Structure formats: structure tokens, C-alpha cells
Amino acid sequence: MQLDKLVxxxxxxxxxxxxxxxxxxxxxxxxxQAIAYKLGLQPSTITHHISKLRDVGIIxxxxxxxxxxxxxxxxxxxx
Numbered sequence: 001m002q003l004d005k006l007v008x009x010x011x012x013x014x015x016x017x018x019x020x021x022x023x024x025x026x027x028x029x030x031x032x033q034a035i036a037y038k039l040g041l042q043p044s045t046i047t048h049h050i051s052k053l054r055d056v057g058i059i060x061x062x063x064x065x066x067x068x069x070x071x072x073x074x075x076x077x078x079x
Contacts (some may be wrong), residue, residue, distance in 0.1 A: 001021060003054075006060070008056055009056045009058075011058075012052050012055070012058065013053075013058065014054045015049065016053065017039070017041070017045070017049050018049050018053055018065070019054065020039055020068060021035060021046070021051070021053065021059075022041070022047055022058065022072060023039055024039070025059065025070060025071065025072035026072055026074075029062075029069040029070060029071045029072075030069065031067050031068060031069050031070070032046050032047060032050065032068065035050075035070070050070060053067070056076075057073060057076045058073055058076050059071065059073065060071065060073055065079055
């Protein structure tokens, strides 16, 4: 079971777009539209990649009003 978690973690962080998202979130929390704009990608693409990173616990989210901000869990990233 632990091996599956490790493999999924490395699959999640091994994608170039996800690496770019992680790099952006290291500077501070952002909402999905801001991430999409900064990377020049569609919001639906960002949603897909965010969900993969969230599934392995690297990213968590907090709602502020109608906007969901994504945060990087630095401790989990250094897994």
C-alpha cells in the first residue's frame, strides 16, 4: 500500500504543468483563474491538474467568499 502512495505521488509531481503550478504556489496562494492566466492554459486544464495534486495532498484549498484559493502544503511536498 505504501508503495502505491509513493508511485502516485511521483506521478503527480512528475508532470511539467503540475511542476509549474507548484512553482507558482510556492510564492503564495492563488485561485484557479489566476493560475490559468499565468500559465496560459484553460481553467479546465488547471482544474484537472489541481485535482491530481490535491489527491496526493500536495495542494489544499480554502474558500474565501465565492473564490477558492489553492495553497501548497510544503511539508507534504518535501515528502
